[in-house]
């Protein structure tokens with residue numbers, strides 16, 4: 001089946017947390033419309049850029065774009081962005097049931113509200129390996145009052161202006177900023193604006209809900225909890241999980257989970273759902289929503305205090321949850337037992353000519369003006385640096401626990417070329433930032449593939465011993481994975497999808513500041529590129545017949 005959508009993307013004044021600012025909407029909505037589809041369907045989205053003075057690109061997060069690498073929606077990697085007034089047709093197949101996302105992938109637009117859910121059901125006659133009565137989706141985000149533009153300029157200025165902690169946390173696009181906490185011009189912050197009434201999930205007592213929880217935060221790692229209700233984790237990034245029960249779910253930007261919740265508590269009242277910041281010292285109020293037991297009034301506040309959530313600076317339970325996620329029995333895709341290539345990515349904060357940057361192996365990524373996909377397919381060698389970027393770092397001498405003696409980095413647009421159909425291991429290695437005794441959480445997202453998560457650990461990854469602890473039996477496959485503070489994460493994937501694919505930290509500011517790489521594979525197998533992805537940089541005129 002073909003699922004056709006026509007979207008108009010524009011800025012509108014909105015007050016998702018009671019504070020009025022410019023929000024990017026799709027057909028008037030933020031979050032945008034949910035895309036519902038069945039495995040095997042073709043999705044067509046005709047997007048018109050009505051942002052007036054900004055370009056646009058939309059990424060289909062978790063969709064691998066097999067055979068349609070030009071529809072991945074990543075500016076300067078797979079397409080020229082849409083200029084204001086342009087319409088672009090994204091067309092791709094959803095080849096696996098599960099929970100996915102879409103969001104802006106031009107500059108830092110995602111965090112202006114340009115995002116939504118994709119929900120793919122199994123083909124006819126195939127049932128999910130767990131039972132539920134109802135299916136609901138929520139996306140968690142953090143929210144800033146400064147415009148994305150002001151943030152981007154601050155990040156690229158001397159002196160550096162950090163974005164800081166968010167002003168509020170939103171659950172499915174709704175939050176509450178305390179208007180009395182900061183003076184705002186009259187009419188800008190209005191606590192009684194109905195736009196910022198809490199999100200309500202109504203449940204029928206006794207029924208089981210599949211709640212698809214996703215995070216698209218700009219910065220924050222989150223914990224999510226439902227007062228008085230356990231959650232059974234059953235899906236992650238479109239793969240079935242061997243079920244396990246949690247009180248709170250840790251979730252990082254770019255991840256999706258399905259949890260089962262049974263409405264089996266006292267039905268005479270409502271309950272809180274809450275989300276709170278972890279991994280960074282919180283300066284943001286917890287995000288709240290209401291779990292409404294039918295037929296109680298949906299807006300009636302629960303008689304209790306919202307659950308507080310876990311303490312922010314304890315990494316142990318976060319690492320433990322990461323390690324608990326295994327592929328479900330009967331749905332295990334065993335990884336190849338070994339790999340053809342191992343690439344180590346040291347994650348560091350750097351300075352380049354006085355500018356703050358983020359890097360892998362001390363190289364901070366800069367985007368060319370021409371999409372890699374076109375440059376590679378049409379041999380436009382001038383577009384980017386043709387030398388291979390580093391495959392590792394100075395393992396013997398680099399102390400991951402201290403601020404580096406020399407924090408200088410370099411900037412490059414060189415890419416990793418992978419031999420088609422080979423198996424590649426990626427070791428993400430965390431380190432101290434430029435602040436003493438500080439290491440952050442980085443959620444890494446891979447376009448065009450799922451990877452096996454072979455393991456997580458603390459400290460410096462040891463290629464001789466830590467590889468022996470890899471889970472080669474039932475590792476989960478994902479597209480986004482956390483790298484915990486001072487830790488390592490080991491991934492394996494098959495370079496089997498012809499195209500050019502981003503791999504990056506999903507923290508919007510870190511991505512913007514260069515924490516990304518590009519992989520390219522099987523370019524000679526890429527089909528004829530649509531001229532609609534061309535027209536910028538070295539492809540000027542290529543879009544004309």
Ligand SMILES: O=C1O[C@H]([C@@H](O)CO)C(O)=C1O
Nearest residue numbers: 162349433434435440509510
């Ligand atoms: O990129 C970042 O910059 C700040 C801080 O390191 C300097 O202000 C921070 O917390 C980041 O994640």
